[in-house]
Amino acid sequence: MRTRKLARVTRRRFLKQTGFTLIAAGTAPLISAPFVSRALADAKTLSIVQWSHFVPAYDKWFDKFARDWGEKNQIGVTVDHIPVQDVAARAAAEASAQAGHDLFGWNGAGGAHLYRKFLVDVTSLVESVEQKYGKITVIGRQIGYNQDDHSWSAFPDYYINFPxxxxxxxxxxxxxxxxxxxxxxxxxxxxxxxxxxxxxxxxxxxxxxxxxxxxxxxxxxxxxxxxxxxxxxxxxxxxxxxxxxxxxxxxxxxxxxxxxxxxxxxxxxxxxxxxxxxxxxxxxxxxxxxxxxxxxxxxxxxxxxxxxxxxxxAAAEFYGIWKFAKNQDAAKDFLKYYADNWVEAFKASSGYNMPIFANIVPKPMPLLSDDPTSTPHDKLAVLQTSDEWSAAPGYPGPSxxxxxxxxxxxxxxxxxxxxxxxxxxxxxxxxxxxxxxxxxxxxxxxx
Amino acid sequence: MVTIAEPVRKQPVSRFRFILDRRDVLGALFVAPAILYVFLLVGVPFLLAVYYSISAYTIYDPSWRFVGLSNFEQVIQNPVFLDTLGNTFLFTFGSQLLGLILGKFGALLLLRPFPGRKIVRALIILPWAVPIALASVAWEWMFDSLYSVINWTLIALGVIDRSNAPNWLGNPHLAMLCVIVVNAWRFFPFAIVVFLAGITSVPQDIIDAATVDGAGFWRRNYQIILPMILPIVAIGLIFGIVFTFTDLSVVYLLTNGGPVNATSVLGFEGFQVGIVSGDVSHGAAISLFMLPVLFLVVIGMLRFIRRREI
CATH class of the missing domain: 3.40.190.10 (Periplasmic binding protein-like II)
Incomplete structure (x- = not known):
């Protein structure tokens, strides 16, 4: 009967084999990198990170919306949702590493003005949306707007009111x-x-x-x-x-x-x-x-x-495009398309996301003026005027x-x-x- | 005729093989990854913290401008920081003391043979192994002002009524007690392991001799076993103190520093100022206050261990 003998693991053999393994593992990415990076360069991508919304249906809608836009434009879109309390730490990590997502969605205080030097100027984008969808509300102007040089360092998305x-x-x-x-x-x-x-x-x-x-x-x-x-x-x-x-x-x-x-x-x-x-x-x-x-x-x-x-x-929400983002143009195009479909975003959030641009959701606003799930149906109608009584933390000055x-x-x-x-x-x-x-x-x- | 075997020709041996045969070279080679790991993950962040703490670096203005020790001066002048420093000591030493007491009794219980001891030994490690984010959710519910299972039990037993139920996380003293208890709960399995390792290493003949000489349970434990295992317990304590003093997870997840900063600790304060608010230089200065304290504690304990070593 043949017995299989296990070869003795000597110090020399151990070193030799682990050495070869480490060399193989270490050189594999080096050898494959040119091919991989070429493949990545050919495929356009857009990565987005934002908080996990309090209305889970909104996240589902947003993910599908972003994916559909990506398919239409041959851009691979990934959306990551993180807990709201992790947003600040995540932003700091991405800024200091000079790497991360292309589009960063902030929630609450902080963000646009703090990270101003890390963010792409989106003044022309915000102004074009303002021309199309009406004047930016007072609270909107408290978000992402830089009073000193009248520029926008973030795209104001929505605010959350507190009735x-x-x-x-x-x-x-x-x-x-x-x-x-x-x-x-x-x-x-x-x-x-x-x-x-x-x-x-x-x-x-x-x-x-x-x-x-x-x-x-x-x-x-x-x-x-x-x-x-x-x-x-x-x-x-x-x-x-x-x-x-x-x-x-x-x-x-x-x-x-x-x-x-x-x-x-x-x-x-x-x-x-x-x-x-x-x-x-x-x-x-x-x-x-x-x-x-x-x-x-x-x-x-x-x-x-x-x-x-x-x-x-009120809590302010806004998108910033990192200066180190690889696909800044794709990020701007996405935000433009998103603004054009903002009514759908509003509906998906069940009226939670309040508009920044005066006419982006024309009044009477869907759901808020006539909510079929509420009794009476106009129970939430008062929220349509929340831009008149909502302010960001810096009030009466800038944040x-x-x-x-x-x-x-x-x-x-x-x-x-x-x-x-x-x-x-x-x-x-x-x-x-x-x-x-x-x-x-x-x-x-x-x- | 006698045939003499041809002498075996020696294969040429590379110099590299001889180098690897040297114990000191091989030892250094094996230790190198660990040193590199510590340098990259501890040394570099530490040097960066020092660099930031003497600069005016913020996320708003990420340029390096030397400001000397003014960040430290401003931090010390803030009364909230002094409260935070006090909280950190209370949190660290309170939870370590409680963890050690629980660990000692846990180890004594686990030394005795009983059915299912192996399963209990495995289960007792759970608090240490469970991610703190997950455990904190459970503790949050236990201390919740509306749904506290502790209060519910006490009310059901008739010990308290609803109107007098403790406001665990809303009362400053109780909130500190809660974060201490949760941290001690995390630490005590480690303390058990340390005590078990120490107690089992005490030679049985010493314990037998003490028993023959009439030493009872308490005398055996506190005058014979404990002094013998103190060095190993001290090493465990150093780990516990260092990890707790620099920890922010329990406070961050359970109280967010509240109520009215009653549970704010250095790690949490440094994170809030440096990362959340973007004032990296002050955040680094706050974090570096841990260094001299930990340095003194570690030096003191290591000297103590050296003196006690048998």
């Missing part, structure tokens, strides 16, 4: 309308006593960052002046705003809100507990799927009136790296949370002002 969502039957039951901040506090206290508190987060996330800015502005306060040069937070108006939040927290909310993420307020109203939240319509759309009875009772209205104005924060850092450090949320949890309104505002001034001073020397 009031309230349980109509509960508010009717106390004979009140949550149309002003004072009414929300007074009515909210009554409803909290009945087990239906108001739910506005005081945690570290995007929703409170947006909502509390809206409250601050509606009280006449702001982080910066119109020119974006000075911090103007330390004002009587800001102190009054913080005092109001302290009262709202004590009278109409529960301590839960201090730890909330962006999903928490949606869950709060969808579960039937909360009487009011301030949120994009994703909360309502989720309720339509999970709890039809509650969804039918959720109504939408403009942001609450404050002593000075009626305004609310720039300093206002982004104020946003990213949750300074306004924390100012309100400090006031709500026992720190005096004056001290809370003073603390936040010091934080903002340090950030502004730093960026003014660098920007």
């Amino acid at each position: 009031v969502m309230y349980r109509k039957s509960l508010w009717d039951g106390i004979g009140m309308q949550p149309d002003s901040w004072d009414n929300i506090r007074i009515g909210g206290a009554k409803l909290k006593a009945k087990g239906n508190p108001v739910g506005i987060s005081l945690g570290h996330s995007n929703d409170p960052n947006t909502t509390w800015r809206g409250l601050l502005w509606s009280y006449g306060g702001a982080v910066q002046d119109e020119a974006g040069k000075h911090v103007v937070l330390n004002s009587k108006e800001s102190v009054e705003a913080v005092k109001f939040v302290a009262a709202l927290y004590k009278e109409a909310m529960t301590p839960d809100v201090l730890s909330w993420s962006d999903a928490s307020n949606n869950q709060y109203i969808d579960s039937g507990v909360s009487s009011l939240i301030i949120n994009p319509i994703s909360a309502y759309r989720t309720a339509q799927q999970l709890n039809k009875k509650v969804a039918d009772d959720i109504f939408v209205m403009k942001p609450p009136k404050g002593p000075v104005r009626q305004i609310m924060g 720039w790296p300093a206002t982004d850092e104020v946003y990213n450090d949750f300074i306004i949320c924390d100012m309100m949370a400090k006031g709500a949890t026992g720190v005096s309104a004056e001290d809370s505002v003073k603390w936040a002002t010091q934080q903002c001034e340090a950030i502004f001073k730093k960026w003014q020397h660098r920007a």
Whole structure:
């Protein structure tokens, strides 16, 4: 009987064989590279990265839309969706590596102005779309527009508005309308006593960052002046705003809100507990799927009136084309085609993506003016006017790296949370002002 | 006639073969990839961090301008940073202490023979092996203000009522406790492995002799076994401290630094400022504050180990 002998692995044999393997593995790409790169050069590609949308159907629509455009133009299109919290880190990684996707979709604060030196000037593209689809709204101009040289470093895609969502039957039951901040506090206290508190987060996330800015502005306060040069937070108006939040927290909310993420307020109203939240319509759309009875009772209205104005924060979305992108022309062509089909994008987002260009979705807007899934059908009609009451984080000035850092450090949320949890309104505002001034001073020397 | 065998002609041997026969050359060759790996993935980023921290480099203006130590000066002047530094110490040493206690008891339990011990030993590694993003989702639900399974259980047992339920991630002290517990939960399987390795290396005759001399369970564990395994435990602790001090994942995933920065740690702060806000130079300066602390801790512990080595 023959037995198979295993050859002894000597040190020399081990080195020889691993050496050959490493050499083969190392040289394979070198040998094949010229052929591969030629093949890649022949096939045009466009790579896009953007956040995973809160409306999953929109992502499905967008992926198909991009793929179809690619097929029509013999361009291979890939779309990557990443969690919203990873967008900033991803952008930083691509910029520092000088490699990545061709088209980068930003969400929320940061982006266009921060990465300005890394992005292709898209002024002619934005102006051509503006000529075709009407004037860019005020919030649109806060996104990607550079006031110093009147150029655009990003294509403004849409903004996400933050209307009031309230349980109509509960508010009717106390004979009140949550149309002003004072009414929300007074009515909210009554409803909290009945087990239906108001739910506005005081945690570290995007929703409170947006909502509390809206409250601050509606009280006449702001982080910066119109020119974006000075911090103007330390004002009587800001102190009054913080005092109001302290009262709202004590009278109409529960301590839960201090730890909330962006999903928490949606869950709060969808579960039937909360009487009011301030949120994009994703909360309502989720309720339509999970709890039809509650969804039918959720109504939408403009942001609450404050002593000075009626305004609310909004999240901005925009596309930038990297200077290192291999297919800049394809990216521009895609954005042009996308703008021409923007009504379809609007419908696919179920009215979540709000238009930047005045006539790109002519009024009455589909879905919002007549939503067959809502009772009554015009329940969301008020959102058509949201460009009149929505503003980006830099309001009343431009958004720039300093206002982004104020946003990213949750300074306004924390100012309100400090006031709500026992720190005096004056001290809370003073603390936040010091934080903002340090950030502004730093960026003014660098920007 | 006697036939003398022809002498075997020696094959010419290349000099390369002799070089590879030298232990010192071969040793260096084998260690080289590891050194290269550490240099590329630790050394280069560290040097880059130093480079950025003394410059005015931002994503907005990615040009290098020397500013000396002014970034460090500005960072120290920020009261939020000092709170963050304090939080980092609390988070690191709190979770290490808790992890060590759990690890010690876990190891003692796993040393005793019982049915299914091998399965339990395998399962106990899970917290270490499960991706933290996944584990954090589970912990987030356990600490959720609306759906906390811990609160639900306590309410069901009649220990608390709904109105007095702990606001785990909303109360600054409880939020810090939560991130410490989650990190200790991640660390304790590693501590178990370290303790198990240490305890099993203690010669049985020493333990037997101590038992004959009348040493009970506590005396055997804390006056004989623990001093003998301290060097190996200290090495494990160095790993734990270094990884925790530089970690941001638990805080990032569970609290985002809230409420009101109560759980913000250096890694998280550096990430927010340097990456999210694009102020790379200040982000690097914040991150580099970890260096002297870790350096002192590691040097101190290594000296301690050297003195204790038997």
